[in-house]
Amino acid sequence: MARKLLLTHIDVPGIQSFEVYRQKGGYRAVEKALKTMSPDDVVEEVKKSGLRGRGGAGFPTGMKWSFLAKPEGVPRYLVCNGDESEPGTFKDRFLMTHIPHALVEGMIVSSYALGANTSYIYIRGEMMPQIRIVEKAIAEAKAAGFLGKNILGSGYDLEIHVQPGGGAYICGEETALLESLEGKRGNPRIKPPFPAVSGLYGCPTVVNNVESIAATVPIVNDGGEEYAKIGIERSTGTKLISASGNLVRPGVYEIEMGLPMEEFIYSDEYCGGIANGKRLKAVVAGGSSVPILPTNLALKTAKGESRLMTYESLADGGFVTGTAMGSGGFVAFDEDQCIVRNTLNFTRFYHHESCGQCSPCREGTGWMEKVLHKIEYGQASLSDVDLLWDIQQKIDGHTICPLGDASAWPVASAIRHFRDEFEWHILHPEEAQTRNFGLAHYADPLVTT
Amino acid sequence: MIVEFSDELLAKFAEVVARYPQGRQKSALLPVLHLVQAEYGWLSVDAMDKVAAYLDIRPIEVYEVATFYTMFFLQPQGKYMLEVCRTGPCCLVGAERIMKHIEQRLGVKEGEVTADGLFSWRGVECVAACGFGPVLQIGPEYTFYENLTEESVDNLINELKQKSQQG
Numbered sequence: 001m002a003r004k005l006l007l008t009h010i011d012v013p014g015i016q017s018f019e020v021y022r023q024k025g026g027y028r029a030v031e032k033a034l035k036t037m038s039p040d041d042v043v044e045e046v047k048k049s050g051l052r053g054r055g056g057a058g059f060p061t062g063m064k065w066s067f068l069a070k071p072e073g074v075p076r077y078l079v080c081n082g083d084e085s086e087p088g089t090f091k092d093r094f095l096m097t098h099i100p101h102a103l104v105e106g107m108i109v110s111s112y113a114l115g116a117n118t119s120y121i122y123i124r125g126e127m128m129p130q131i132r133i134v135e136k137a138i139a140e141a142k143a144a145g146f147l148g149k150n151i152l153g154s155g156y157d158l159e160i161h162v163q164p165g166g167g168a169y170i171c172g173e174e175t176a177l178l179e180s181l182e183g184k185r186g187n188p189r190i191k192p193p194f195p196a197v198s199g200l201y202g203c204p205t206v207v208n209n210v211e212s213i214a215a216t217v218p219i220v221n222d223g224g225e226e227y228a229k230i231g232i233e234r235s236t237g238t239k240l241i242s243a244s245g246n247l248v249r250p251g252v253y254e255i256e257m258g259l260p261m262e263e264f265i266y267s268d269e270y271c272g273g274i275a276n277g278k279r280l281k282a283v284v285a286g287g288s289s290v291p292i293l294p295t296n297l298a299l300k301t302a303k304g305e306s307r308l309m310t311y312e313s314l315a316d317g318g319f320v321t322g323t324a325m326g327s328g329g330f331v332a333f334d335e336d337q338c339i340v341r342n343t344l345n346f347t348r349f350y351h352h353e354s355c356g357q358c359s360p361c362r363e364g365t366g367w368m369e370k371v372l373h374k375i376e377y378g379q380a381s382l383s384d385v386d387l388l389w390d391i392q393q394k395i396d397g398h399t400i401c402p403l404g405d406a407s408a409w410p411v412a413s414a415i416r417h418f419r420d421e422f423e424w425h426i427l428h429p430e431e432a433q434t435r436n437f438g439l440a441h442y443a444d445p446l447v448t449t
Numbered sequence: 450m451i452v453e454f455s456d457e458l459l460a461k462f463a464e465v466v467a468r469y470p471q472g473r474q475k476s477a478l479l480p481v482l483h484l485v486q487a488e489y490g491w492l493s494v495d496a497m498d499k500v501a502a503y504l505d506i507r508p509i510e511v512y513e514v515a516t517f518y519t520m521f522f523l524q525p526q527g528k529y530m531l532e533v534c535r536t537g538p539c540c541l542v543g544a545e546r547i548m549k550h551i552e553q554r555l556g557v558k559e560g561e562v563t564a565d566g567l568f569s570w571r572g573v574e575c576v577a578a579c580g581f582g583p584v585l586q587i588g589p590e591y592t593f594y595e596n597l598t599e600e601s602v603d604n605l606i607n608e609l610k611q612k613s614q615q616g
């Protein structure tokens with residue numbers, strides 16, 4: 001059995017409550033940190049752990065923390081990113097629903113390390129049940145003396161507040177999230193300055209994903225070195241993978257970094273194979289933004305090595321034959337799925353979610369959607385595939401925030417690996433229509449019925 | 450719609466404002482708009498103006514936020530708004546079929562309200578439940594219904610009808 005650090009007690013009845021979480025050793029990390037460690041000691045352990053941000057970019061958490069500016073007399077903030085809107089990703093919701101105290105405990109330890117006395121957990125507004133669960137967990141922790149003034153007699157004060165979002169994928173981008181938390185539209189800020197220098201209310205701020213923050217609990221409890229023993233190379237520890245699509249057992253799994261993708265898909269300990277006895281056609285390994293891979297490149301790298309679930313192995317081959325860990329949103333496509341239709345769907349998503357600040361993203365996503373729509377509905381010519389390629393290239397790298405890139409990569413990779421399928425759609429328009437079961441317009445507002 | 454915020458609602462507003470540093474009460478805007486929408490079902494211009502006055506910001510600052518975020522309704526909706534996820538992973542497991550079924554069952558197109566005022570439906574983007582698709586959510590509590598089938602959707606609609614008759 002794989003080691004679990006975050007979901008260890010997931011099956012314990014009542015683990016949602018403070019009492020049971022505490023009985024199972026919860027809040028030991030807060031006691032240890034506040035009573036026996038300095039804030040810098042905590043940062044040091046997180047650095048040693050090699051923990052990398054679980055929100056998508058994979059930036060080393062300890063390093064991010066050490067960049068936090070500490071001018072005298074200016075408050076610092078920790079903001080937890082619980083916006084979780086990347087298609088294919090549902091691990092943070094799972095964690096907050098089932099083990100909310102793991103997040104609250106992690107928030108206390110992390111806020112202490114950063115010297116923040118007020119911290120916010122930004123949770124997407126649709127997760128109203130989770131907002132209530134986390135608020136309850138905060139109240140319980142406070143009643144037990146783990147929050148508030150002079151926590152455990154350490155002299156350290158902390159309040160944690162939950163902030164609901166309003167339904168906007170872009171607010172997962174950290175600077176858009178800060179804008180949203182300030183009560184504004186979610187328009188990403190131009191960087192620099194980075195949040196570490198000027199974040200919430202212009203004060204030094206760290207933004208971290210829910211899972212990253214929860215991971216600081218085992219790191220403090222067992223030490224960074226112990227955490228770093230799990231995994232391979234610069235991919236240390238465990239990772240929550242959200243598995244969806246045509247799998248026998250979709251769901252959230254905690255894996256040790258380094259698990260072969262083939263084992264993750266087919267082993268009964270994890271997804272149990274492809275649903276309905278079908279074959280695997282393609283995989284999106286890290287949320288909708290990362291390049292899609294056909295089965296052969298998903299299971300093995302171009303060099304023929306087993307593809308492992310690590311940052312490095314997933315990225316092996318760059319974007320030509322590789323992909324990225326992203327948020328760990330793992331989507332499996334069976335042999336009957338249509339890549340054109342899915343690419344159209346993802347592109348429509350990015351068009352819908354573009355904040356509209358920069359033209360390449362605002363206009364480009366719309367153009368890509370239109371071209372893909374033409375291809376899907378048999379109104380395109382072969383040159384439209386090149387046009388599509390051209391548009392995505394003009395978006396990639398030319399925008400304020402990475403949403404633009406995120407809209408380009410799925411399109412580029414779909415053309416790169418499944419060009420024949422795009423061409424087949426164009427050359428066989430009538431046959432292609434049968435592949436969307438006559439239903440595609442329910443997810444495609446460009447259709448006027 | 451002209452609104453008058455109740456003392457109870459105003460007390461909730463005050464609780465939210467207290468979460469932020471002095472002078473940063475604008476941060477309360479999204480939570481306060483959620484509270485208003487939960488109370489009235491949507492955000493009328495009058496309600497938004499009164500929120501602006503309460504938070505001591507300009508009305509445009511409220512409008513620009515209310516129009517940016519998809520959760521806020523600027524028009525009345527059915528009492529139960531069925532929001533079905535229409536993003537890729539859910540479509541792999543039949544989300545469009547569920548949308549078609551809801552459309553036929555309720556007899557209204559996306560965004561329209563049934564004649565009895567009870568239901569409306571729309572497609573929304575990934576709601577972070579992709580492994581349990583197809584899914585739909587119903588505000589203002591955003592209760593979740595997962596692994597939908599045509600049958601479970603029918604049962605849900607019947608339950609909601611009964612619930613509304615009872616109270």
Ligand SMILES: Cc1cc2nc3c(=O)[nH]c(=O)nc-3n(C[C@H](O)[C@H](O)[C@H](O)COP(=O)(O)O)c2cc1C
Pocket residue numbers: 052053054055056057058059061081082083084085086169170171172173174175207208209210212213401402403406
């Ligand atoms: C369009 C977009 C959406 C994002 N959505 C999320 C999200 O939902 N959750 C998240 O933690 N990070 C998201 N990110 C990444 C954040 O900007 C940021 O890198 C992350 O929250 C940092 O936390 P970490 O270092 O712990 O991963 C998103 C980024 C972009 C560009």
Ligand code: SF4
Pocket residue numbers: 170187188353354355356357358359361362399400401402403404405
């Ligand atoms: S890339 Fe898109 S989402 Fe990001 S700032 Fe520009 S327009 Fe907005």
Ligand code: FES
Pocket residue numbers: 087088089534535536537538539540574575576577578579580582584
């Ligand atoms: S795609 Fe439907 S919940 Fe994520």
